Amino acid sequence: MRPAALVIPSLVAGVIAIAATQASDYVLYVAMAAGWLAILAISFDVLVGYTGYISLAHGAFYGIGAYTFANLTTRGDWNFYAAVPASGVAACAIGVAVAGIAFRTRGLYFAITTLGIGLIGFQVFTIADGLTGGIQGFAGIPSPPVIFGLDPSLEHFLLTLLMAWIVYIAALIFTTSKIGMQCLAIREDLTLAKAMGIRVGLVRLLAFAFSAFFAGIGGAIFASASNFVGPESFGVLTTGFQLVVAAVVGGMGTLWGPALGAVVMTSLPEVLRGAATYSLLVYGCLLLFVMIFAPKGLAGALSALFQRIRRGRKGSSR
């Protein structure tokens, strides 16, 4: 891993944190929503972008994290710092079980299996009122502790940002490790990867577990910062779909692309709110546009742009 790979995201996070001190509550809220989606999209990218398996069940892992956090902090009296990792572990445990089922299939069948699992998860969230509050939702989840004595909405945003940064760095370490390389080998050619002696089953299970763990963490942060969660946040066609969109529009397999995608996809509807009726329509058209004209997403388009600029400079100096 090059040092720049660590320095640049840290700088970006620092700049955002400084800018946030000047932002209004409304902007902070939107930025926080972008942060939750970014956490999800980055962890999702570890699985989809690096192993090539498309999970549509991640909305459910997000939900498991959120509900675990809600139960631990309200009924179990756990404090924030213990409940967040515990929520990740819960999502990870379910994730491993799901992976055991889903990895029997490949390609589109994998997507459809996880779609089914995601739908079951959503239905369970609406039915198991004892644990989730059912359709009415789960209210009264305690906010994260205030550390710096700042305005709570600013603190909550900074916490989300910190978490997104941690997820990004963890994902970076994971994907540049030997396991990450083996994931890439699986993505490119499963049979060849097996023939090379890569323990395919274990490696992709690790990627899935990693991905589910941080999705659960994201859910815990979301639950804590919003004090209330309802099942509609964890559906296949809501969050599950949004994060696919964020990863694709941003550019899969780059980590920073999905994070950027999450920011764009969250802020876009806000910018378009002037034409409220048409915002979803525009959102759909944009997604289609990216799919057709920029299949590598924003990250791919931006990289191509940088390369052209660099080449242009070389050309002029000659």
Place this chain on the structure above:
Amino acid sequence: MLELLPQQLVNGLALGALYALVAMGLTLVFGVLLIPNFAHGELYMLGGFISYSLVAVGISFWPAVLVTMLVVALIGIALDWTAYKPIEQAPGLSLMISALAASVILQQIATIIWGTEPRTTPSPVTGVIRAGFITVSHYQIMLFAVLIAAWLAVWYILNRTKLGLSIRAVSQNRDAAALMGIRLDRVRIATVVLGASLGGLAGALLTANFPVYPSVGTLPILKAFVVLVIGGIGNLWGAVIGGLLLGLSEVLVAGYISSQLQDIGAFTILVLILFFRPNGLFGRAEIER
């Protein structure tokens, strides 16, 4: 409870007939063109709205159904040209995302045109037949009749016409079919027209008894994917049987266990089948690109 069983079976089969009609169009397009067409649910929804509007301006029901099928087929072609054809060579995931985008767009267009309020067409067939414990409505009989007619028609086209032969050839091996001189673009349009008009037909029948609203296609299309996994992708017969089986099992689960578990039951069947038979219940060769 047991004396309700025959009635439950009838209701389950009627629900299943609607699933089967939706799944038939989906399985055709998926099997031949390898498009996981999530927007098929929106073609179904548009079929409902269009036939509703046609009946509302005074056209009688059956001519309205035919016009609806034609219009939805045209929408299907437009959908294919904008969302799927430009990325023909892309991996399945791209097509799936494109399909999800298309389904959001179509839902929003429908919301702009018709609003979000549920709408129902006055049923063209009313009345029921009573025999002992069982009540069968004429609407349910019509559903079966249309399902059988549609299945026979599609079967005839696929197995007894030259066009059908080329469609089947493309679904078996696209490259070999092209080398044999089959015009892929024609097969593509024909498949899309068949699939979309089946979706439109299902939607038109839906409005005759149930309300239609912009998101009405979401759950049926997810169920249709379950049917596809039960019946095998690209398998017409499998879609019909799978649809009926799913309808039956949902009604039985709702009737004898809990209505809350109806949808969970369907998706659990999906996951279980894929766990034990990763290529579908009657799985053919794996579809992967």
